[in-house]
Amino acid sequence: MRMDETLPGDMAVPPAALAEDSHPLVAEEVIATYVANAVRCVPGVTQLHGTAWQELSKKVHIAAPRKGVTIREVAPGEIEVDVHVSVAWRTVIPELAAAVQTAVAQTVNKMLDLTVRKTTVFVDEVDAPPELS
Numbered sequence: 001m002r003m004d005e006t007l008p009g010d011m012a013v014p015p016a017a018l019a020e021d022s023h024p025l026v027a028e029e030v031i032a033t034y035v036a037n038a039v040r041c042v043p044g045v046t047q048l049h050g051t052a053w054q055e056l057s058k059k060v061h062i063a064a065p066r067k068g069v070t071i072r073e074v075a076p077g078e079i080e081v082d083v084h085v086s087v088a089w090r091t092v093i094p095e096l097a098a099a100v101q102t103a104v105a106q107t108v109n110k111m112l113d114l115t116v117r118k119t120t121v122f123v124d125e126v127d128a129p130p131e132l133s
Contacts, residue, residue: 026112031079032069038107039069039083042099044091049084049124079108080118086125097121 039045048068070082081104087096105116 026114028071031071031108031112031114034107034111035069035071035081035083035104036067038103039085039100042096042103044088044096045100046086046088046127049086049122074117077113078115078117080120081108081116082120082122084122084124086127087123089127089129091126093123096123 036048039048050067068084072080072082074080083100083104085096085100087093100121101119104119108114108116
């Protein structure tokens with residue numbers, strides 16, 4: 001592969017040090033990894049919850065490396081993120097969603113110099129109360 005070729009899923013990252021027309025590329029997998037780590041650090045999130053296809057893939061031993069995270073490039077240097085989570089019992093979901101949105105935006109901006117235009121949080125599961133576990 002030549003140095004100027006891109007792979008599917010690569011996204012341009014606009015660092016200030018580069019010329020306006022020259023941007024390094026970051027794979028969606030890398031962005032998804034940063035997003036997943038940021039989400040896992042939010043109190044109340046118990047795990048990332050994969051889509052139905054990812055869960056099925058896991059059962060038949062097909063790797064699903066981006067479990068619970070979807071990245072869409074909406075403009076150069078700007079992305080939208082969908083995150084699917086399971087949450088702890090008694091978690092206030094609107095507060096959790098706001099914390100996830102803040103954590104994702106700050107982490108992606110700081111670590112990758114990308115702007116997160118929108119983060120959509122899907123609560124796919126609420127864990128059972130501790131007395132029932």
